[in-house]
C-alpha cells in the first residue's frame with residue numbers, strides 16, 4: 001500500500017485501516033518483553049513470603065528511595081501506573097480547568113488524565129527530527145506544558161526550560177518511554193516540576209503494571225502523598241481520617257520487590273537497549289529512512305528503535321508492518337495523532353490541530369516501531385532489517 005498526497009482522503013483511509021492491526025497469535029519476534037532473572041524471582045519470593053504486617057511496605061519504600069537516587073530527584077512516589085502518577089501529579093499541582101499543552105503525537109495515557117481533571121488540551125505539532133513537542137508560536141500561552149520524551153528521544157529541554165523560566169509556565173515530563181535517557185547529564189524526568197514513569201510490561205523496567213512520580217518540589221510531593229493515600233495526610237494521628245477526597249494509585253509491595261530487582265539491573269537493561277539500536281542502525285545504514293536521534297548533549301535510552309521512511313519512498317507504516325508480520329515479527333505503528341482519533345472529548349478541542357500539525361500527520365503515517373528486548377538475538381534483528389531492505393528495494 002502506498003500513499004500520495006497528504007490529503008483528507010488519506011487520513012480517513014488510515015483510520016479505517018487501523019483494523020489491520022490484529023494481535024499475533026504466534027509471533028516469533030515480540031515487540032517488547034521483560035528480562036527476568038533469578039534476582040527478580042528472589043525478591044518477589046521474599047515479598048510474598050515475608051512482606052506482610054510490619055514489612056508490608058518494605059520494598060515500596062526501598063524502590064522509592066533508590067529510584068529517586070537513580071533519577072536524581074529528592075522525592076519519588078510509587079504508583080499503580082504512569083497514568084495514575086500523572087493524574088496524581090496534575091491534581092497535586094492544582095491542574096483543573098487549565099490550558100495544558102502537549103504534543104499531538106502521544107499515547108492516550110498522557111491525555112486522559114488531562115481530560116479527567118477537566119483541563120483544556122492544546123495539541124501541538126512535533127519536531128521533525130526528535131518527534132517530540134515543538135513549542136512554536138501560539139496565540140495564547142498554556143498554563144502548563146507536558147513534555148513527553150517519545151521512544152527514548154528527548155524533547156528540546158533547553159528551549160522548553162528557557163520558555164518556562166521566562167513565562168513561569170511549568171514543564172511536566174512524561175518520561176515513561178525515556179527511563180535512562182539524559183539531557184546535559186540530567187536524567188529524563190528530573191528537569192521539570194515533576195516527572196512520571198511507567199513500569200508496564202513493555203517498558204524498559206517493569207513491575208507488570210506500575211509507575212512512579214518524581215519531583216524536587218516538597219510542597220507538591222506532600223500534596224501528592226496525601227492525595228495518593230485517599231486524602232490522608234501522613235502526619236495525621238487519627239486513624240481513618242481523610243481531609244480531602246483523594247485517589248488510590250498505590251503500588252503493591254509485591255510489584256515493588258520486582259521493581260527493586262529491575263532497578264538493580266537498570267544499567268544493563270539500558271545498555272542492552274542501546275546495543276540493539278546500534279545493531280539496527282548499522283544494518284539499516286544508507287536506506288531512505290530516519291531513526292531516533294541522539295544529539296551530542298544527550299543520551300538516548302532507545303526504548304523503541306523507530307524508523308520513519310522518507311516521504312519520497314511512499315512506504316506507509318501499514319505496508320511495513322504487514323511485511324514484518326508475514327515473517328512473524330510484531331512491529332508497531334508510530335502513534336496516531338491524538339487529533340485524528342474518533343473520541344468526542346478530543347474532537348471538541350482538535351479541530352485546529354488537524355490543519356496545523358503537519359509533521360505529526362506526515363511522520364505518523366511513515367513511522368514504525370521495531371522490536372527491542374533484552375533477549376532478542378542478532379538473527380532476529382537481521383530478519384527485520386532484511387525485510388525492511390527488501391521493502392525499500394521494491395519501490
Ligand SMILES: *Cc1c(COP(=O)(O)O)cnc(C)c1O
Nearest residue numbers: 081082083107109176177198200
Ligand atoms: C506507557 C506510557 C504511559 C502509560 O503508562 P501506564 O503505566 O500504562 O499508565 C504514559 N505515557 C507514555 C508516554 C507511555 O509510553
